[in-house]
Amino acid sequence: xxxxxxxxxxxxxxxxxxxxxxxxxxxxxxxxxxxxxxxxxxxxxxxxxxxxxxxxxxxxxxxxxxxxxxxxxxxxxxxxxxxxxxxxxxxxxxxxxxxxxxxxxxxxxxxxxxxxxxxxxxxxxxxxxxxxxxxxxxxxxxxx
Numbered sequence: 001x002x003x004x005x006x007x008x009x010x011x012x013x014x015x016x017x018x019x020x021x022x023x024x025x026x027x028x029x030x031x032x033x034x035x036x037x038x039x040x041x042x043x044x045x046x047x048x049x050x051x052x053x054x055x056x057x058x059x060x061x062x063x064x065x066x067x068x069x070x071x072x073x074x075x076x077x078x079x080x081x082x083x084x085x086x087x088x089x090x091x092x093x094x095x096x097x098x099x100x101x102x103x104x105x106x107x108x109x110x111x112x113x114x115x116x117x118x119x120x121x122x123x124x125x126x127x128x129x130x131x132x133x134x135x136x137x138x139x140x141x142x143x144x
Contacts, residue, residue, distance in 0.1 A: 003028065004043060011047060021047045045071035087130065105130065 004025070011021045025044040029037045049071045059067075089106030092099050107123045 004040070008043070008047070018047055042072050042074075045074065087127065102134070 007016070007021050007024050010016045011018065016024075022044050025040050025047065029040045029044075032040060049067070051067065087105035088108040090102050091104040091106065092102055094100070105127050109119075113119055
């Protein structure tokens with residue numbers, strides 16, 4: 001974490017260029033775990049895409065989303081390697097600020113693929129496996 005802060009500070013002070021900062025962060029990714037790699041990727045994306053000037057005026061939702069939130073959130077929320085193992089949507093019950101267990105799963109299909117019964121059956125099987133692995137992983141021996 002100290003190395004990351006040093007890279008970002010040197011970039012902000014103009015001691016190193018964006019490409020150099022990105023290269024240093026890329027080197028760090030090769031020695032990191034999956035979660036650390038995602039964080040480093042988010043920082044690297046921000047280094048490459050955030051404006052180099054200070055914000056002096058108000059900006060709209062589009063600028064906020066595309067310029068600031070996307071570089072940060074995309075690497076953290078996207079698991080490219082895990083797409084075949086997880087559903088597109090998880091429905092959860094929320095009590096005040098706490099998430100409860102998953103109540104259902106969902107899959108996004110294009111209009112053309114809705115009538116592909118093989119694909120639908122495969123998704124149902126994936127949900128069954130996903131649910132069973134979740135039960136085993138969380139050591140659930142009974143329902144509530």
